[in-house]
Structures are given as C-alpha cells and as structure tokens.
Amino acid sequence: MNETDSIIQTITVYLIPVLFAISLHEAAHGYVARYFGDPTAANEGRLTANPLRHIDPFGTIILPLILSLLHLPALGYAKPVPVDFGRLRNPKKQMALVAAAGPAANFAMGLGWMALWVVMIQALGMPPDDFFVKMAEAGYGVNSAMCIFNLIPLPPLDGGRIVTGILPMPLARKYAQIERYGMYVFIGLILMMQFGLLTGFLVGGMHFLQSIFYVLLYPLIFILS
Numbered sequence: 001m002n003e004t005d006s007i008i009q010t011i012t013v014y015l016i017p018v019l020f021a022i023s024l025h026e027a028a029h030g031y032v033a034r035y036f037g038d039p040t041a042a043n044e045g046r047l048t049a050n051p052l053r054h055i056d057p058f059g060t061i062i063l064p065l066i067l068s069l070l071h072l073p074a075l076g077y078a079k080p081v082p083v084d085f086g087r088l089r090n091p092k093k094q095m096a097l098v099a100a101a102g103p104a105a106n107f108a109m110g111l112g113w114m115a116l117w118v119v120m121i122q123a124l125g126m127p128p129d130d131f132f133v134k135m136a137e138a139g140y141g142v143n144s145a146m147c148i149f150n151l152i153p154l155p156p157l158d159g160g161r162i163v164t165g166i167l168p169m170p171l172a173r174k175y176a177q178i179e180r181y182g183m184y185v186f187i188g189l190i191l192m193m194q195f196g197l198l199t200g201f202l203v204g205g206m207h208f209l210q211s212i213f214y215v216l217l218y219p220l221i222f223i224l225s
Helices: 003-035 057-069 091-123 131-150 158-166 169-194 199-216 218-224
Strands: none
Touching: 003 057, 003 091, 003 131, 091 131, 091 158, 091 199, 091 218, 131 199, 158 169, 199 218
C-alpha cells in the first residue's frame, strides 16, 4: 500500500468516529449547562449531534489525521460550545459538572463502539481487517484518547475546569487564569506528546479505560462466546 492509499484509508476509517466523538463531546457540555440554567448553547443551535455545527477545520479534521499518521493518539477539538457560567444556578460547583460532561460522553461512546466491535467479531464472525471492524476499533480508540486527554488537569481542558470547580475560591480564581494561555497549553501538550513526554501517560490511560470497557462488556462477551 502506497502512502496515498494509506492516508485515504486512515481518513475513511477515522472520519465518522472522530466527527461524532468531538461533536457529542461538545453537545454534552451544552446539554448539562442548559440543565443547570444556562441556555446559551441551545440558543445558538449547538445542542445537536450534527458535526457541521461543531467542526473546526483544523482541530476536527486536519490535526487528528496528522496525529494518526504520526502513530500518536488521534486527538482533536471542535468549536467550543458557549457556556455562560454566570447563568448557572451554582456557577462554581456546576462548572465542574459541565466540564465533566464532555469526557463522560466520550466514555459512553467508547463503550458503545467497543460493544459494536464485540458483536461484529464474536456474533457476526467478521474478520479483524473488515472496514467496519476497523472503524469500531478507531471509535473506541479515539474516544478513549479524548476522554483521557481532556481530563488532564490544566485549563482550558475539561480536567482543568473540574479542578477549578473543586478548589477553594481564592485558589480557583488563580488556577482559572491559566485558561487565558489555553492555545499555548494545547500546543505544549501536543509537542510533549510528539517528543514522547506525554505519550506514555495517554497510552497507559487509554489502555486502562479500555480495560474498564472490557469489564463492563464482559456479560455481553460471555453471552456471545
């Protein structure tokens, strides 16, 4: 297989998993924010699984493709869902819950993709190199990567906002100031991953998360075996 064919294959396998992993991650933030009193995302039409409402051309498509071709976790980002934390009923506490909704959505999607993979392999007897089997593998891999990466406790990542919501107010205000350097934080983390300084943590976290998927799906595996 030449390089062009490899790129095309990577795009076709990862396209749907990446689009929905990122889109539903963002929509989850908006749904939880609305539940706690902030309708901003709903008013802007962002409470949808339609990827076209969430796509950032570089962050959603180009960056995950580049990372996957470099054999790194296929991370990416979408246009952030707008949240007015001041409109939440309990802004400090509920900010953490709004932030946690994104990784929780990735956890649920990763579990769903692995369940689909189990059914295709064990119930339908599909070969490991089948296109849809590879797409399911990409699905639980991408969602595992996004869940773990977003839980890194640095603003503007979700993990950073969760920490901000937990810290006492004086510390929370200081910690939240890191968010103004958000793009530099993201670029720094990608560079750390490129040079292997973060890869071990991400890969280890992904394997741990996928082991949880396996445990949760064991009854299904047992029934189909």
